[in-house]
Amino acid sequence: MTTFYRIQDSERLKSELGAAARHVETAKRRAISAVTAKAATFISRDIRDVFAIRAKDIKSALSVRKYEKDAKALLYTGGKIPLEKFGGKDKRVSITATSRRGKKFKTSRRAATARVRKDKGRQVVRPGGFLAKGRIYRRREQDKNDSTLVPMFGPSIPGLVAHPETIRGAQDLVRDELPKEFDRNLRHLLGDD
Numbered sequence: 001m002t003t004f005y006r007i008q009d010s011e012r013l014k015s016e017l018g019a020a021a022r023h024v025e026t027a028k029r030r031a032i033s034a035v036t037a038k039a040a041t042f043i044s045r046d047i048r049d050v051f052a053i054r055a056k057d058i059k060s061a062l063s064v065r066k067y068e069k070d071a072k073a074l075l076y077t078g079g080k081i082p083l084e085k086f087g088g089k090d091k092r093v094s095i096t097a098t099s100r101r102g103k104k105f106k107t108s109r110r111a112a113t114a115r116v117r118k119d120k121g122r123q124v125v126r127p128g129g130f131l132a133k134g135r136i137y138r139r140r141e142q143d144k145n146d147s148t149l150v151p152m153f154g155p156s157i158p159g160l161v162a163h164p165e166t167i168r169g170a171q172d173l174v175r176d177e178l179p180k181e182f183d184r185n186l187r188h189l190l191g192d193d
């Protein structure tokens with residue numbers, strides 16, 4: 001019968017293993033690093049299940065910080081994501097306009113579309129979003145063509161990560177995987193494979 005090495009018993013394991021006690025700290029460090037990477041992957045996949053964003057964009061907002069001897073934290077930083085990162089495209093939309101004499105007529109205008117959420121599909125960016133030079137803009141004052149252009153943004157990555165279901169899922173993953181990783185790493189280092 002094989003024994004399961006528990007990470008909570010690391011001090012007891014150090015005293016029992018004698019000369020091989022240095023492997024306990026190595027196994028702990030490796031387990032924490034592996035579980036940190038798994039948690040980051042879980043968070044990325046969870047976000048990408050709902051939002052149409054690339055893993056590269058999520059990873060660029062991630063930094064792993066060591067905040068204690070045996071602990072790491074995943075920090076997601078950054079502002080709101082420009083809408084063109086969500087697959088901004090140009091589209092012709094038909095509208096009803098009014099002439100200077102007051103007569104209504106149908107015409108078409110350029111509009112921008114983006115697919116922010118996977119469950120909603122591609123939608124026209126309102127109010128008055130248009131694609132220019134690879135970015136999605138709108139006019140500050142919709143009825144004035146000489147008003148300044150304002151870039152349009154979607155949600156921020158820290159805001160997406162802060163969803164309670166995502167945090168809870170990552171915590172559950174760490175709680176389940178850390179003891180397994182520690183046991184696997186210590187067995188490998190001790191040659192108990």
